[in-house]
Amino acid sequence: xxYEQKNLRVVGTRPIRHDGPDKVTxxxxxxxxxxxxxxLWGRVLRSPHAHAKVLSINTDKARALPGVKAVITGADLPxxxxxxxxxxxxxxxxQHLAKNLLARDKVLYDGHPVAAVAAISEAVAREAxxxxxxxxxxxxxxxDVDEAMKAxxxxxxxxxxxxxxxxxxxxxxxxxxxxxxxxxxxxxxFAEADIVIERTYTTKAVHQGYIxxxxxxxxxxxxxxxxxxxxxxxxxxxxxxxxxxxGMEASSLKVIPAEIGGGFGGKTTVYLEPLALMLSxxxxxxxxxxxxxxxxxxxxxxxxxxSMTARIGAMKDGTITSxxxxxxxxxxxxxxxxxxAAVMFCSAPYDIPNLSITGYDVVVNIAKVHAYxxxxxxxxxxxxxxxxxxxxxELKMDPIDFRAKxxxxxxxxxPYGPTYGPLGGIECLSSAKNHPHYKANLGPNQGxxxxxxxxxxxxxxxxATVVVNRDGTISLVEGCPDIGGSRASLAMMCAEVLxxxxxxxxxxxxxxxxxxxNDVTGxxxxxxxxxxxxxxxxxxAVRQMRERAAxxxxxxVDQVGWxxxxxxxxNGNRSLTISQIAQKAAKTGGQIMGHASINAAGxxxxxxxxxxxxxxDRETGKITxxxxxxxxxxxxxxxxxxVEGQMQGGVxxxxxxxxxxxxxxxxxxxxxxxxxxxxxxxxxSDLPMIDAxxxxxxxxxxxxxxxxxxxxxxxxxxxxxxxxxxDATGVRxxxxxxxxxxxxxxxxxxxxxxxxx
Amino acid sequence: xxxxxxxxxxxxDPVEFLCDTAETMLDxxxxxxxxxGTKEGCGTGDCGACSIxxxxxxVCGCLMLAVEATGKQVTTIEGIGAPDRLHxxxxxxxxxxxxxxxFCTPGFIVAAKALLDxxxxxxxxxxxxxxxxxxxxxxxxDKIVRAVQxxxxxxxxxxx
Numbered sequence: 001x002x003y004e005q006k007n008l009r010v011v012g013t014r015p016i017r018h019d020g021p022d023k024v025t026x027x028x029x030x031x032x033x034x035x036x037x038x039x040l041w042g043r044v045l046r047s048p049h050a051h052a053k054v055l056s057i058n059t060d061k062a063r064a065l066p067g068v069k070a071v072i073t074g075a076d077l078p079x080x081x082x083x084x085x086x087x088x089x090x091x092x093x094x095q096h097l098a099k100n101l102l103a104r105d106k107v108l109y110d111g112h113p114v115a116a117v118a119a120i121s122e123a124v125a126r127e128a129x130x131x132x133x134x135x136x137x138x139x140x141x142x143x144d145v146d147e148a149m150k151a152x153x154x155x156x157x158x159x160x161x162x163x164x165x166x167x168x169x170x171x172x173x174x175x176x177x178x179x180x181x182x183x184x185x186x187x188x189x190f191a192e193a194d195i196v197i198e199r200t201y202t203t204k205a206v207h208q209g210y211i212x213x214x215x216x217x218x219x220x221x222x223x224x225x226x227x228x229x230x231x232x233x234x235x236x237x238x239x240x241x242x243x244x245x246x247g248m249e250a251s252s253l254k255v256i257p258a259e260i261g262g263g264f265g266g267k268t269t270v271y272l273e274p275l276a277l278m279l280s281x282x283x284x285x286x287x288x289x290x291x292x293x294x295x296x297x298x299x300x301x302x303x304x305x306x307s308m309t310a311r312i313g314a315m316k317d318g319t320i321t322s323x324x325x326x327x328x329x330x331x332x333x334x335x336x337x338x339x340x341a342a343v344m345f346c347s348a349p350y351d352i353p354n355l356s357i358t359g360y361d362v363v364v365n366i367a368k369v370h371a372y373x374x375x376x377x378x379x380x381x382x383x384x385x386x387x388x389x390x391x392x393x394e395l396k397m398d399p400i401d402f403r404a405k406x407x408x409x410x411x412x413x414x415p416y417g418p419t420y421g422p423l424g425g426i427e428c429l430s431s432a433k434n435h436p437h438y439k440a441n442l443g444p445n446q447g448x449x450x451x452x453x454x455x456x457x458x459x460x461x462x463x464a465t466v467v468v469n470r471d472g473t474i475s476l477v478e479g480c481p482d483i484g485g486s487r488a489s490l491a492m493m494c495a496e497v498l499x500x501x502x503x504x505x506x507x508x509x510x511x512x513x514x515x516x517x518n519d520v521t522g523x524x525x526x527x528x529x530x531x532x533x534x535x536x537x538x539x540x541a542v543r544q545m546r547e548r549a550a551x552x553x554x555x556x557v558d559q560v561g562w563x564x565x566x567x568x569x570x571n572g573n574r575s576l577t578i579s580q581i582a583q584k585a586a587k588t589g590g591q592i593m594g595h596a597s598i599n600a601a602g603x604x605x606x607x608x609x610x611x612x613x614x615x616x617d618r619e620t621g622k623i624t625x626x627x628x629x630x631x632x633x634x635x636x637x638x639x640x641x642x643v644e645g646q647m648q649g650g651v652x653x654x655x656x657x658x659x660x661x662x663x664x665x666x667x668x669x670x671x672x673x674x675x676x677x678x679x680x681x682x683x684x685s686d687l688p689m690i691d692a693x694x695x696x697x698x699x700x701x702x703x704x705x706x707x708x709x710x711x712x713x714x715x716x717x718x719x720x721x722x723x724x725x726x727d728a729t730g731v732r733x734x735x736x737x738x739x740x741x742x743x744x745x746x747x748x749x750x751x752x753x754x755x756x757x
Numbered sequence: 758x759x760x761x762x763x764x765x766x767x768x769x770d771p772v773e774f775l776c777d778t779a780e781t782m783l784d785x786x787x788x789x790x791x792x793x794g795t796k797e798g799c800g801t802g803d804c805g806a807c808s809i810x811x812x813x814x815x816v817c818g819c820l821m822l823a824v825e826a827t828g829k830q831v832t833t834i835e836g837i838g839a840p841d842r843l844h845x846x847x848x849x850x851x852x853x854x855x856x857x858x859x860f861c862t863p864g865f866i867v868a869a870k871a872l873l874d875x876x877x878x879x880x881x882x883x884x885x886x887x888x889x890x891x892x893x894x895x896x897x898x899d900k901i902v903r904a905v906q907x908x909x910x911x912x913x914x915x916x917x
Binding site for chain 1: 777779787788791792793794795796797798799800801803804806833834835837838843847850851852853854856857858859860861862863866882884885886888889890891892893894895896897898899900901902903
């Protein structure tokens with residue numbers, strides 16, 4: 001489908017979201033809100049060690065405890081055949097997943113599950129966990145990515161040989177994979193440069209931080225039919241992972257999507273669901289499992305910590321001639337970090353003739369990392385965009401002009417292969433430059449930072465059904481969990497095509513037996529791809545309604561048009577509303593239902609530029625964000641309030657990552673800050689209002705011009721804040737997070753250098 | 758161990774329940790009474806998803822023992838607004854798009870109502886500090902703060 005400019009009456013407005021009343025009254029049901037009669041409570045026993053051999057597990061005493069109905073260990077979960085399941089932006093290795101669900105001979109991180117129990121109450125389940133006897137032989141561990149790459153580092157897997165290196169290494173290591181993106185000749189490019197800057201950066205592992213912990217209820221019946229209620233970013237991926245783990249048939253497992261309390265990429269895999277199914281099968285009763293916050297932080301996918309070196313060269317006129325970047329990512333206990341996205345996208349806003357970007361995927365003794373909003377891109381942008389800032393300063397160029405001079409535009413070749421279609425990069429930069437924020441005065445110890453970001457956005461498989469009701473209302477059936485307002489945006493697109501009000505369309509997100517497979521809610525894809533399916537399904541319904549009207553009028557269908565929620569006779573003035581057509585449906589061929597099931601291609605990338613003002617307290621090292629403005633190309637904002645909300649939320653996650661959030665481990669590799677008090681996410685009093693400026697450069701491959709919006713806003717903040725700190729203090733900080741002790745140490749070191757210099 | 762018998766008032770209704778002494782008010786609201794609008798995000802009083810009002814005070818349901826409810830007036834999200842009319846804070850959250858996933862929303866609405874009950878005209882800073890005990894990971898708080906400002910204005914405009 002292609003973009004057509006048209007007068008829009010619903011798309012671009014701000015109706016109240018359809019699921020809103022349920023969510024402001026507490027009626028909406030999230031994963032842990034379900035209860036079934038006879039339900040048991042399941043809990044997981046987790047490794048207290050970062051790396052250890054499991055010598056023995058004895059569950060006899062736990063099984064003997066009154067009220068315990070089932071106990072499972074890794075021995076109860078045979079390894080599935082090798083394979084990979086696609087889950088949005090992550091590819092999940094099935095055997096690694098099985099070993100992550102329940103450890104076997106080795107535990108690989110603090111929090112790694114080793115056993116699970118189901119009992120008549122949570123208290124009995126907890127007591128039973130304490131009765132399971134496990135003998136460990138503690139092994140040396142490694143968490144830092146640079147340490148893990150050393151030849152003498154403790155080895156997590158003795159069968160892991162680096163992919164992407166020729167010849168294949170003869171000895172195993174923690175380096176799972178090496179990937180390279182390159183073009184031109186970087187050394188030739190650096191020779192042409194008048195100035196070359198090379199810097200090294202580190203970031204710590206951070207968590208998605210969704211407020212709803214993982215939870216589910218599973219019910220496995222004697223005939224092998226099962227149901228799971230859970231919170232996820234995709235009921236179909238949950239189903240596919242569960243049936244792969246347990247050797248079930250797809251039609252035997254119905255996954256019912258609960259409302260989801262945040263995901264940000266982290267809820268595109270399974271942690272509890274297969275265990276709950278196993279416990280339910282073993283006990284013959286429904287089983288509910290929920291994680292504590294500590295379990296969420298210890299054992300669900302954080303995002304990779306990283307170590308990066310970026311070297312960029314430019315000529316005196318500001319032309320970037322060459323860039324070389326090396327990016328190393330923690331993968332956690334099993335291979336598969338999002339380092340590829342950091343490699344492909346760190347330079348993607350720019351057209352640079354000579355590039356060499358290398359990424360390493362490195363296993364370490366923390367939970368297997370999982371997708372986190374624009375997975376990998378913020379790390380890469382942190383390194384790239386701060387070196388750009390240094391170059392702009394050295395060249396005495398305005399940092400926005402410098403970026404604009406090197407911006408990729410329509411027709412530029414992307415670093416990752418394809419040639420770009422229309423892009424909003426220049427529009428974002430010029431909008432930022434002309435914004436009052438960019439001209440506002442700053443006081444002492446205050447600084448302003450600029451950074452840009454890129455996210456590719458994805459399409460993928462989506463299905464939608466448009467059911468026409470007798471009263472003229474529409475039931476819109478779809479299969480992508482709504483994390484942030486997608487019911488509203490999808491219903492609005494349906495309403496736009498029909499020419500009716502958004503409130504007349506009622507969207508429902510249904511279970512895995514009620515619609516065809518849908519990819520996850522991820523990759524900023526739902527408004528684009530599911531939106532396209534909705535438009536096609538609605539057009540299908542309109543076509544059928546025109547046919548019915550033609551039958552009712554006894555004229556040819558090509559004589560029937562569609563306008564304002566009604567069939568219109570083209571050579572006459574008769575018209576039939578949706579309800580008039582629907583009420584006669586039984587007599588004109590049966591009930592009317594439009595449908596589409598597609599694999600959407602042609603997602604348009606998002607470009608974004610951020611401006612950040614902050615103040616550094618020289619006595620405490622505390623940084624206060626004073627003003628923040630994000631400029632982003634949304635293609636078309638279907639519901640502008642929720643586009644702004646995505647931008648504001650992404651910015652604030654980036655602010656938390658930049659200023660406070662980090663995984664802190666003790667010398668034994670145990671997570672020391674496994675709670676919201678010490679894993680310090682931003683709160684309301686930390687922040688100013690976040691201004692969101694929506695730019696609309698239509699995506700030519702979507703009927704309304706939609707790109708994605710959800711992920712790009714988390715990409716620039718790390719660099720924007722680093723650049724603002726420099727502007728405020730003259731100090732370049734390159735190791736995240738910029739927490740008060742680190743800021744203070746950096747300021748003191750700079751003072752000392754100045755005094756000695 | 759024998760369970761404790763508790764008599765209390767929840768959302769205006771007299772309620773009796775039995776609980777273990779270790780059970781929290783949050784556990785009893787969710788698992789015994791089926792009032793699942795109050796959410797558990799952390800269990801340690803850090804996220805505010807379980808915010809409830811007890812005798813006029815805003816508290817975290819996860820930090821209150823259920824036996825402490827004896828003789829108290831407890832208000833949960835289910836007790837805010839009326840069937841025919843949402844509370845102005847709820848209405849403002851809808852109109853201002855102050856929710857995304859919605860999981861933290863009941864806690865924010867209870868907390869915001871508790872604020873406006875005692876301070877009908879809070880400044881932006883007062884709103885931000887009052888809500889600092891409620892975590893939202895989706896919105897960046899911008900639209901939440903605006904919704905509370907909006908609700909305060911609406912409530913002042915209404916006859917008492």
